[in-house]
Amino acid sequence: MRAALRTRVLTDYEAMSAAAADVVASKLREKPHAVFMIPTGTTPLGMYRGLVERHEREGLSFALATFFNLDEYLGLPPDHPASYHVYMRENFYGLVDVDPGRVHVPDGAAPDPEAECERYERAIRAAGGVDLCVLGIGRNGHIGFNEPGASFDSRTRVVRLAESTRRVNATDFEGERAPERAISVGMRTISDSREVLLLASGTNKARAVAAAVGGEVSEEVPASALRLHPNVTLLLDRDAASDLGGSASKEGRA
Numbered sequence: 001m002r003a004a005l006r007t008r009v010l011t012d013y014e015a016m017s018a019a020a021a022d023v024v025a026s027k028l029r030e031k032p033h034a035v036f037m038i039p040t041g042t043t044p045l046g047m048y049r050g051l052v053e054r055h056e057r058e059g060l061s062f063a064l065a066t067f068f069n070l071d072e073y074l075g076l077p078p079d080h081p082a083s084y085h086v087y088m089r090e091n092f093y094g095l096v097d098v099d100p101g102r103v104h105v106p107d108g109a110a111p112d113p114e115a116e117c118e119r120y121e122r123a124i125r126a127a128g129g130v131d132l133c134v135l136g137i138g139r140n141g142h143i144g145f146n147e148p149g150a151s152f153d154s155r156t157r158v159v160r161l162a163e164s165t166r167r168v169n170a171t172d173f174e175g176e177r178a179p180e181r182a183i184s185v186g187m188r189t190i191s192d193s194r195e196v197l198l199l200a201s202g203t204n205k206a207r208a209v210a211a212a213v214g215g216e217v218s219e220e221v222p223a224s225a226l227r228l229h230p231n232v233t234l235l236l237d238r239d240a241a242s243d244l245g246g247s248a249s250k251e252g253r254a
């Protein structure tokens, strides 16, 4: 079955981030033990800031919730400044009351990466599956580090990053090249989530968003797989929605 994607277009990055923080906060209120899958990158920074603020101002608690990150670079130890372990500590996990025993980021430095991928999938299953998966989107339509061509049936595994992704992410590596490979949850791991929220901001995401929403459902555009999922919301700012045409200029279905 192909569902229409629920699309909410917000004025700007700040409004999109506040709306994303609202979705996470209401999921937590409804189910304090909820299981979240969450992204890194530039896009979710405002959402994390919003959640940290609610923790500090309103006492919003994350203590009973479980978190799984989508991905980590292969070969980076957890204390490498460009690792997603460090990103998550600095932007979220280290600033709120998460229970360290309920926080999971793939170990990019695991001696046996294949075993690490299997362990990660098992941990997701043991937690009861994901209630809410929050995603960003790459300029090439990737979600997690599932690059174009990734099988819709894939599970957590070692993946090769697209050259374009390595170029965009090179800024985190201070002149060094970004790693060639990463551990990423799979397309099936994502689509098994009970609910998905995809965030996109800026004109450089507009084409990928339009391809995901209105192009063919194809492994060449990983985010298009979300059209096969019954419970997905796209939270976009106006710039990211700018290739969708008039019908998506306000809240509605695209």
Ligand code: F6R
Binding pocket: 038, 039, 040, 041, 042, 043, 044, 070, 071, 135, 136, 137, 138, 139, 142, 143, 144, 145
């Ligand atoms: C990050 C991830 C990626 C990013 C995507 C967008 O954990 O899984 O799919 O969400 O590359 O990155 P930004 O937000 O930096 O544009």
